[in-house]
Amino acid sequence: MVDIGFIGLGIMGRPMAENLQAAGHRLFVLKKSKAAGDLVAKGAVACESASDIATKSSVVILMLPDTPEVEEVLFGDGGVAKGLTDGKIVVDMSSISPLATKEFAKRIREHGAEYLDAPVSGGEVGAKAASLTIMVGGTQKAFDAVKPLFEKMGKNITLVGGNGDGQTTKVANQIVVALTIEAVAEALLFASKAGADPALVRQALMGGFASSRILELHGERMIERKFNPGFRIGLHQKDLNLALEGARKLGIALPHTASAQQLFSSCVANGGKEWDHSAMVKALELMSSHQVAKG
Amino acid sequence: MVDIGFIGLGIMGRPMAENLQAAGHRLFVLKKSKAAGDLVAKGAVACESASDIATKSSVVILMLPDTPEVEEVLFGDGGVAKGLTDGKIVVDMSSISPLATKEFAKRIREHGAEYLDAPVSGGEVGAKAASLTIMVGGTQKAFDAVKPLFEKMGKNITLVGGNGDGQTTKVANQIVVALTIEAVAEALLFASKAGADPALVRQALMGGFASSRILELHGERMIERKFNPGFRIGLHQKDLNLALEGARKLGIALPHTASAQQLFSSCVANGGKEWDHSAMVKALELMSSHQVAKG
Numbered sequence: 359m360v361d362i363g364f365i366g367l368g369i370m371g372r373p374m375a376e377n378l379q380a381a382g383h384r385l386f387v388l389k390k391s392k393a394a395g396d397l398v399a400k401g402a403v404a405c406e407s408a409s410d411i412a413t414k415s416s417v418v419i420l421m422l423p424d425t426p427e428v429e430e431v432l433f434g435d436g437g438v439a440k441g442l443t444d445g446k447i448v449v450d451m452s453s454i455s456p457l458a459t460k461e462f463a464k465r466i467r468e469h470g471a472e473y474l475d476a477p478v479s480g481g482e483v484g485a486k487a488a489s490l491t492i493m494v495g496g497t498q499k500a501f502d503a504v505k506p507l508f509e510k511m512g513k514n515i516t517l518v519g520g521n522g523d524g525q526t527t528k529v530a531n532q533i534v535v536a537l538t539i540e541a542v543a544e545a546l547l548f549a550s551k552a553g554a555d556p557a558l559v560r561q562a563l564m565g566g567f568a569s570s571r572i573l574e575l576h577g578e579r580m581i582e583r584k585f586n587p588g589f590r591i592g593l594h595q596k597d598l599n600l601a602l603e604g605a606r607k608l609g610i611a612l613p614h615t616a617s618a619q620q621l622f623s624s625c626v627a628n629g630g631k632e633w634d635h636s637a638m639v640k641a642l643e644l645m646s647s648h649q650v651a652k653g
Numbered sequence: 654m655v656d657i658g659f660i661g662l663g664i665m666g667r668p669m670a671e672n673l674q675a676a677g678h679r680l681f682v683l684k685k686s687k688a689a690g691d692l693v694a695k696g697a698v699a700c701e702s703a704s705d706i707a708t709k710s711s712v713v714i715l716m717l718p719d720t721p722e723v724e725e726v727l728f729g730d731g732g733v734a735k736g737l738t739d740g741k742i743v744v745d746m747s748s749i750s751p752l753a754t755k756e757f758a759k760r761i762r763e764h765g766a767e768y769l770d771a772p773v774s775g776g777e778v779g780a781k782a783a784s785l786t787i788m789v790g791g792t793q794k795a796f797d798a799v800k801p802l803f804e805k806m807g808k809n810i811t812l813v814g815g816n817g818d819g820q821t822t823k824v825a826n827q828i829v830v831a832l833t834i835e836a837v838a839e840a841l842l843f844a845s846k847a848g849a850d851p852a853l854v855r856q857a858l859m860g861g862f863a864s865s866r867i868l869e870l871h872g873e874r875m876i877e878r879k880f881n882p883g884f885r886i887g888l889h890q891k892d893l894n895l896a897l898e899g900a901r902k903l904g905i906a907l908p909h910t911a912s913a914q915q916l917f918s919s920c921v922a923n924g925g926k927e928w929d930h931s932a933m934v935k936a937l938e939l940m941s942s943h944q945v946a947k948g
Contacts (some may be wrong), residue, residue, distance in 0.1 A: 364874035412909040479862055491861045516857040523849040527857050530840035530849075534863035537839065537909070541832030544907045547824035548896060551903045552751050554825075562811040562822050566786045568829035569775060570865030580707050601843060608846045610941035612839045613916075614832070614909055621908075 360507065361384055363415035365408055365431055365438075366452065367393035370478070371421030373485040374451070374511045375402075378419075379481070381510045388409045401600035408432075412441025417504060418448050424596060425454040432462060444470035447500050450508075451492075453532075454601055456525035457607055459495070463521035472500040473521055477528035478512060481589050489513045495524030495603075521585040529604060536618040536635065537574040545640035546580055550650045557581050576636035580650050588634030595622045654678055658710035660703055660726055660733070661747065662688035665773070666716030668780040669746070669806045670697075676805045681706045703727075707736025712799060713743050714794035719891060720749040722930030726943065727757060739765035741789040742795050744802075746787075748772040748827075750895055751820035752902055754790070758816035767795040768816055773807060776884050784808045788826070790819030824899060827892035831913040831930065838934035838945075841875055845945045852876050871931035876944050890917050 362388045364375040364554065372393045379385050385402035387394045398404050405411045408431050414416050418438055421427050428450055432438045448466050450459065452472070463473035474496035477584060483545045484490040490512035496607055501517045518527045545568075549559040554650035560577045563569065580587065598619045605612045625633060633640070643649045658681040660830065680697035682689045683706065693699050698701050700706045703726050717723050722746055722866045727733045733743060743761050743769070745907040758768035769791035770890055785807035790794055797811045803810045813822045840863075844854040855872045858864065867912040874880065886915050893914045900907045919936035920928060928935070938944045 412703060474900060491857075493857050514860060516853075517832060518853050522769060522847065523853075526844050526847040526849040529847075530844045530854050531861065531863045532768045533840040533843060533860050534836045534858060534865075534868065537836030538833050538865060539864070540909050541829045541836065544832065544910050545828040547692050547905055548900060548903070549821050549825045550905060551905050552817065552821040552824075552899060554814050554821040558811075558813050558818075559822045559825050562786075562788050562813050563826050565809060566826065567866055568826045570829075570833060570867070571862055572865070588680065604847060608843075610842060610846050610943055611937065612938075613912060613937075614835050615839050617908060617912065619821050625704070642906065642908075645908075648905055 362409035366421035407436035661716035702731035704736035755834035
């Protein structure tokens with residue numbers, strides 16, 4: 359049994375924490391969290407502050423919205439850093455800036471603690487089913503120590519490299535996903551407008567060189583017009599922002615990522631912040647005054 | 654045994670014709686073709702013109718570079734159309750304009766003949782191995798009649814719809830492939846510049862939501878720096894031109910396809926017309942002054 363601090367009990371964090379609790383671990387949570395009550399009823403300890411949680415836990419897991427929230431929880435007043443001692447491990451499972459992560463890890467190590475960045479993909483469904491993909495950056499030793507906990511939350515768990523590399527992998531994942539959605543969207547829009555049945559075109563492309571999980575799953579969403587999330591455009595915009603901000607700081611050009619972000623913005627402008635990200639096709643459809651028609 | 658006219662004995666057409674000949678069919682080829690001699694030595698009949706070929710064959714297969722060549726061979730002086738009679742079938746396996754194809758098919762049917770558009774993917778390797786993917790547009794009856802011949806040239810053979818829909822599917826395929834190459838290229842460039850090992854990042858993404866044949870095969874090419882074709886950029890440019898010309902005529906917007914074409918142009922400007930299309934990453938690398946480093 360591990361004493362685990364869990365900070366960030368939202369749509370993702372709550373089921374992840376519940377899976378750890380169900381596995382017999384003792385949780386330390388923020389008293390002010392909305393979800394704290396239910397966890398405390400099952401044995402979790404309610405704490406006044408993040409530093410209090412860090413003092414009482416050996417592993418502190420964060421699942422927060424973005425970089426500023428992680429920085430505040432780690433290094434703000436009453437933050438995690440103040441409660442750290444040698445041998446504790448901070449595990450940031452949020453999706454945040456890879457560059458900031460390297461800096462955060464360095465500062466955490468100065469407190470004698472270890473740091474893992476371990477963002478996930480798989481969404482709310484994966485969080486509940488404990489089938490998340492977890493992309494980890496950090497030392498082998500810290501990874502080995504936390505791996506049994508990761509295995510209660512996910513399935514495909516990879517140590518990619520040192521600190522930051524987990525977040526970098528997550529950003530790379532979100533770039534590929536967004537740009538492949540647009541690839542499928544442009545192909546199906548063309549096929550549909552040219553008079554072919556997009557469902558048959560999708561089928562003909564599957565199994566060939568154009569095949570992808572996105573063609574399979576999101577291609578079907580575009581044809582069936584099922585744009586309930588899934589993964590919300592507003593969240594994917596946050597991830598592409600990490601890619602584009604990172605690219606600017608790194609001094610590289612990501613032209614299609616930049617354009618995909620604008621297509622998402624067009625969706626948001628049309629009320630689509632909560633649409634599934636496969637609805638990127640709608641931006642294209644609005645531009646083209648033609649809808650991918652179900653065959 | 655079918656009497657087959659085969660016009661266009663280039664890198665793709667020649668091995669396709671050889672596979673038909675090896676299966677016992679009698680070929681009729683243009684005397685002026687460079688490859689005619691070898692086929693004639695094995696029993697093919699050398700003909701003076703395309704109309705001569707059409708007169709003598711029951712199925713006429715075309716495998717030509719682009720739309721104008723197909724139009725000339727079909728409807729020019731001494732063209733296929735002049736040799737057609739009721740019941741013959743014209744099979745255009747070239748990759749050409751879907752919109753022009755609909756017009757060509759209409760004109761061919763006015764001669765009492767049938768028309769199939771049946772472009773392929775799988776390249777020279779697939780042509781030689783008789784493992785091409787064949788995307789067909791036309792009537793079920795004509796498809797059924799020619800299917801035994803397709804099966805000597807390919808493996809994944811789909812009747813997608815009416816005339817033009819085969820070409821539309823091929824264009825859709827080439828859109829997805831080009832844009833997915835760029836998706837993988839941007840992700841690996843970002844990961845590499847951020848300090849992660851792109852080989853490990855690629856591995857972490859495989860099997861997840863970002864997985865695709867392109868990530869698998871072309872992601873590896875980018876990391877291993879293997880840009881020998883494969884499929885030449887010059888040819889993919891021709892296919893994207895069909896997409897962009899088609900989109901203009903259809904009145905739809907394909908912003909990422911347009912941009913991918915420019916990235917290919919940047920490769921060509923740097924001597925890359927003969928590079929494999931995965932070398933699209935080089936355009937990005939030139940822009941970014943950073944190369945995806947082998948891990």
